[in-house]
Amino acid sequence: MKNVCKECQRPLQGRSDKKFCDDYCRVSYHSKSNRDNLEVVRQINKILKKNRQILQECLQKYGNSIPRKYLEWNSFKFQYYTHLMTYSKKETIKYCYDLGIAEISQSEIKIFRDQCSIYPINQEVSNPSLTV
Secondary structure (H helix, E strand, O other), rough: OOOOOOOOOOOOOOOOOEEEEEHHHHHHHHHHHHHHHHHHHHHHHHHHHHHHHHHHHHHHHHHOOOEEEHHOOOOOOOOOOEEEOOOOOOEEEEEOOEEEEEEOOOOEEEEEEEEOOOOOOEEEOOOOEEEO
């Protein structure tokens, strides 16, 4: 039995372990197989960008302290963030890229802009260089 191209099903010529007839079929096949995984990443990135945009607008319009309700009204998704920073046992900031939020109370959120380099996830920092 002759081997056939995994993408176009044409008979293959040449090496016995050949899987594709040319580069076009190889790239096309792998693009199709990775499409589902890439779509998940695209959707999450879209949510993260939207969250950052909401935080940026809040910071420009209202300053660094805002009601939690404002973020909820603007469809901010609290469960999506790029990384966490723990500054003390009580203070954890959830970052969306360079902008972070900390819950001051159940109804108030404080926004931070991280001016320093990206830390590994959950790294405890004793003296953060945050600007508001």
